[in-house]
Amino acid sequence: MFASRLxxxxxxxxxxxxxxxxxxxxxxxxxxxPSSLPADATINESFSSALNVNGTFFYSFSMAQFGSVAITxxxxxxxxxxxxxxxxxxxxxxxxxxxxxxxxxAASPGDTPQVTGDxxxxxxxxVISDSGLLTAPVKVDASVAHS
Amino acid sequence: xxxxxxxxxxxxxxxxxxxxxxxxxxxxxxPSTTTTGPSTEYFTxxxxxxxxxxxxxxxxxxxxxxxxxxSETTAKVGPAVSSPIALGLGVPIGFxxxxxxxxxxxxxxxxxxxxxxxxxxxxxxxxxxxxxxxADVIFVVRIVHT
Numbered sequence: 083m084f085a086s087r088l089x090x091x092x093x094x095x096x097x098x099x100x101x102x103x104x105x106x107x108x109x110x111x112x113x114x115x116p117s118s119l120p121a122d123a124t125i126n127e128s129f130s131s132a133l134n135v136n137g138t139f140f141y142s143f144s145m146a147q148f149g150s151v152a153i154t155x156x157x158x159x160x161x162x163x164x165x166x167x168x169x170x171x172x173x174x175x176x177x178x179x180x181x182x183x184x185x186x187x188a189a190s191p192g193d194t195p196q197v198t199g200d201x202x203x204x205x206x207x208x209v210i211s212d213s214g215l216l217t218a219p220v221k222v223d224a225s226v227a228h229s
Numbered sequence: 230x231x232x233x234x235x236x237x238x239x240x241x242x243x244x245x246x247x248x249x250x251x252x253x254x255x256x257x258x259x260p261s262t263t264t265t266g267p268s269t270e271y272f273t274x275x276x277x278x279x280x281x282x283x284x285x286x287x288x289x290x291x292x293x294x295x296x297x298x299x300s301e302t303t304a305k306v307g308p309a310v311s312s313p314i315a316l317g318l319g320v321p322i323g324f325x326x327x328x329x330x331x332x333x334x335x336x337x338x339x340x341x342x343x344x345x346x347x348x349x350x351x352x353x354x355x356x357x358x359x360x361x362x363x364a365d366v367i368f369v370v371r372i373v374h375t
Contacts, residue, residue: 129323142285142321176285176321176351179274205321205351 120200121149121229128225135219138211140181145202149229152195153208160220169222170211171197181207188213202229272354272370276314281357283326292375294318294347295340296354300369311335312362317355318342326353333359347374
């Protein structure tokens with residue numbers, strides 16, 4: 083009887099010691115540092131370029147810190163523009179003689195940014211290309227807002 | 230063997246288990262460092278009179294960057310020419326490459342532009358006609374970076 087009680091007490095003590103000791107490690111593993119919030123876009127760059135049938139062009143910009151990016155395809159001008167004309171608009175990194183997009187989508191011109199995201203710091207590029215709908219060269223106006 | 234002896238033996242065994250179980254989290258390994266050698270990229274193309282072109286590359290670790298105009302010819306298989314070409318090293322900005330260093334160079338075996346300590350990031354090499362080209366030339370630029 084005495085031995086059973088002693089065994090029970092001993093097991094409890096050992097269990098508590100184990101939980102306390104191991105809990106220190108558990109608490110350190112759950113410690114997380116707060117993630118940084120993206121900086122507001124305070125710089126706006128507007129650019130224009132000619133775009134040929136099946137053509138593409140890109141525009142590079144530099145971000146000093148992690149922040150929001152908003153790309154707006156503002157206008158397309160030219161003759162014989164097809165109805166519902168869209169162009170591929172993307173954001174990526176300059177690579178070789180091109181811009182390799184990490185995100186790209188078909189966009190119609192407008193005042194609302196068509197491509198948005200959080201990027202940086204570093205050098206990035208906006209790439210705009212014919213989505214297969216152009217029948218003649220056009221002039222493209224666009225802008226990129228970034229931090 | 231008495232009951233107390235058995236309890237003592239059990240206590241020792243449990244203590245051992247505690248030490249082993251908690252010891253797993255205390256075993257730490259220092260992170261290994263991986264060093265990589267320099268990378269070589271080739272920027273090739275055709276340069277017409279009054280035009281320019283550029284090529285972007287990524288430096289992954291801080292280190293030296295060297296740029297060499299290695300070849301300049303009038304055709305893929307044709308005579309070498311020595312007309313100077315404006316060679317630049319900088320960063321891509323807007324529609325072009327904004328060089329932080331540049332020189333008018335002829336083809337050679339050793340680097341014409343170097344930066345001994347470039348931070349990690351994206352850089353570009355530009356080639357341009359400095360006003361001396363009278364016809365198209367095919368060029369090869371060798372870029373070595375970390």
